[in-house]
Amino acid sequence: xxxxxxxxxxxxxxxxxxxxxxxxxxxxxxxxxxxxxxxxxxxxxxxxxxxxxxxxxxxxxxxxxxxxxxxxxxxxxxxxxxxxxxxxxxxxxxxxxxxxxxxxxxxxxxxxxxxxxxxxxxxxxxxxxxxxxxxxxxxxxxxxxxxxxxxxxxxxxxxxxxxxxxxxxxxxxxxxxxxxxxxxxxxxxxxxxxxxxxxxxxxxxxxxxxxxxxxxxxxxxxxxxxxxxxxxxxxxxxxxxxxxxxxxxxxxxxxxxxxxxxxxxxxxxxxxxxxxxxxxxxxxxxxxxxxxxxxxxxxxxxxxxxxxxxxxxxxxxxxxxxxxxxxxxxxxxxxxxxxxxxxxxxxxxxxxxxxxxxxxxxxxxxxxxxxxxxxxxxxxxxxxxx
Numbered sequence: 001x002x003x004x005x006x007x008x009x010x011x012x013x014x015x016x017x018x019x020x021x022x023x024x025x026x027x028x029x030x031x032x033x034x035x036x037x038x039x040x041x042x043x044x045x046x047x048x049x050x051x052x053x054x055x056x057x058x059x060x061x062x063x064x065x066x067x068x069x070x071x072x073x074x075x076x077x078x079x080x081x082x083x084x085x086x087x088x089x090x091x092x093x094x095x096x097x098x099x100x101x102x103x104x105x106x107x108x109x110x111x112x113x114x115x116x117x118x119x120x121x122x123x124x125x126x127x128x129x130x131x132x133x134x135x136x137x138x139x140x141x142x143x144x145x146x147x148x149x150x151x152x153x154x155x156x157x158x159x160x161x162x163x164x165x166x167x168x169x170x171x172x173x174x175x176x177x178x179x180x181x182x183x184x185x186x187x188x189x190x191x192x193x194x195x196x197x198x199x200x201x202x203x204x205x206x207x208x209x210x211x212x213x214x215x216x217x218x219x220x221x222x223x224x225x226x227x228x229x230x231x232x233x234x235x236x237x238x239x240x241x242x243x244x245x246x247x248x249x250x251x252x253x254x255x256x257x258x259x260x261x262x263x264x265x266x267x268x269x270x271x272x273x274x275x276x277x278x279x280x281x282x283x284x285x286x287x288x289x290x291x292x293x294x295x296x297x298x299x300x301x302x303x304x305x306x307x308x309x310x311x312x313x314x315x316x317x318x319x320x321x322x323x324x325x326x327x328x329x330x331x332x333x334x335x336x337x338x339x340x341x342x343x344x345x346x347x348x349x350x351x352x353x354x355x356x357x358x359x360x361x362x363x364x365x366x367x368x369x370x371x372x373x374x375x376x377x378x379x380x381x382x383x384x385x386x
Contacts, residue, residue, distance in 0.1 A: 047117075047146035048214045059185045059189035063179045064197060065075035068202075081139040082204035083197065086175070088325060091203060097134060100141055103200050105248045106164040106174055107143070107207055110198075117210070118145035118155060119240055119251035122230075122263070128245045128270060129260055130254065131307040136286050137275050141207045143198075144226065147185075150195055150211035154178040160202070161330040172341065173201040185213050185227060193228040196282075210236070230258065243313045256310065279303035300340055 032085050065084040068077040090101065111118055120128060134141075147151075158178040175198075181185060182195035196209035198276035210226040225231040238254040241251055253259045260269060260380040279285070281300075282338040284307040292301075 019266065021377040028345070044238055045214065045217070047148050047238075048212055048234065049217065050147050050151050050213065052181050052185070056183065060181050060184075060192060062179075062191040063181060064194060065220060071209050080207075082185065083199045083206050085204070086199060086201050087204035091205070093136065098158050099203050100134060101246045102140065102172060102247065103198070103205060103207060104165055104246065104250065106162065106172060107198050108248060108250055109164060110162050110174075114157070117240065117251070118143050119237075119253060119255075120144075120245060121168065121210075123255065124245070125252060126260060126268065128243065128250075128265060129310060130286070130303070131257070131284055132243075132313060133246050133285060134246065136217055136277060136288075140205075143207050143209045144212055145209060147182075147211040147213035150178070150182055150209070153196060153209075157329060158386070160310065162198075163330060175201050182211060183235065187214055187229060189229050190228075193226065195227070241314055243310075253302055268306050281307075284308075 018045040022228040046356060055199070058073060064081045067082055067087045068079050069090070070077055078089070082090075092270045107118075110116070119125075120142065121144040123135055123140075124142045127133055127135040127138060135339050153176065157176050160176050162174045162176060164174065168367050176196070178196040178200060179192055179194060181192045184192075187193060193210065194208050195211045197206040198209065200206065209228075210228065212232065213225055216223075216225050220235045223231055224234055224237070232253075236258055237253045239254055240251040241254055243250060257269070268274075272281075273289075274286075277286045279302065280292065281288050282297070287352050356359065
């Protein structure tokens with residue numbers, strides 16, 4: 001009986017040994033060396049990935065600068081949403097909306113011309129939700145793009161001037177300035193969360209551009225974020241949808257409502273009162289609360305949602321902007337260009353600044369200019385970097 005049990009155990013061990021050997025032999029014979037490394041990324045994942053820099057750096061100083069003005073009768077200063085290099089005067093709400101409209105048209109025309117992809121985000125997207133117009137209290141334009149598109153923009157168009165002819169035949173100029181620290185995807189000291197700017201050289205207004213990337217594709221796959229810690233699921237963003245904002249063709253995220261609710265809450269999409277403004281159903285726009293009361297509008301004129309269903313503003317066919325002429329890119333023109341006309345009495349002074357960065361050889365040195373404070377006729381200063 002004991003010998004039989006020993007024989008059975010020996011036979012089982014022999015069978016297991018043979019099975020293991022054949023498994024290893026089969027794996028060796030079927031081994032494909034080309035399969036080494038991580039699995040191939042899908043097209044969507046590739047859009048959100050760039051190789052990290054070889055050498056980490058200390059928290060860099062703030063790259064972009066905005067002018068600050070003194071509050072009337074006070075010692076306090078507050079920042080203006082203009083680029084310091086092209087700032088001339090603070091615009092009225094109507095003028096700002098006009099120049100933003102032109103700037104958005106130019107930006108998305110530039111995207112069409114050069115096969116770039118970007119979409120409106122944050123407060124700009126919320127304004128689209130309500131009535132496809134900017135929110136009156138929102139003073140800037142927010143654009144997001146794939147980090148690969150930002151890389152394409154940096155390598156091919158950084159430090160260039162985009163000349164654009166609008167529908168009325170006027171020629172406008174926009175300066176493309178990519179933050180050299182866009183390749184460092186951590187928030188760091190928070191001074192460089194903006195990755196690029198598309199700047200109106202006529203006024204100093206700008207579009208803030210932030211790139212989205214997969215920060216940790218191994219532990220947190222399918223989650224992308226900007227350097228200001230806004231996080232999204234890839235499937236909530238792509239494929240992008242085409243729509244219209246202030247009369248211009250733009251892109252928005254695929255799950256736009258879900259994206260807005262996560263950032264602002266459901267109440268922001270249904271509450272027609274905010275910061276002393278009221279959304280009027282009759283006028284289909286946000287108006288000051290004082291104007292609403294002065295006109296004695298009924299309480300049921302306060303909106304509880306968008307003016308028209310957002311789905312009705314989508315475009316299934318490719319958007320064509322044939323009314324505008326394709327723009328022209330002038331390489332390296334900024335260092336020789338002035339944002340002011342010959343009639344301006346104030347002289348524009350540019351200072352060359354060199355920034356070293358690795359490993360992008362194309363962007364190893366960037367030049368940008370700054371207006372001399374002495375040329376301004378108002379109490380304007382630039383806050384020093386913290």
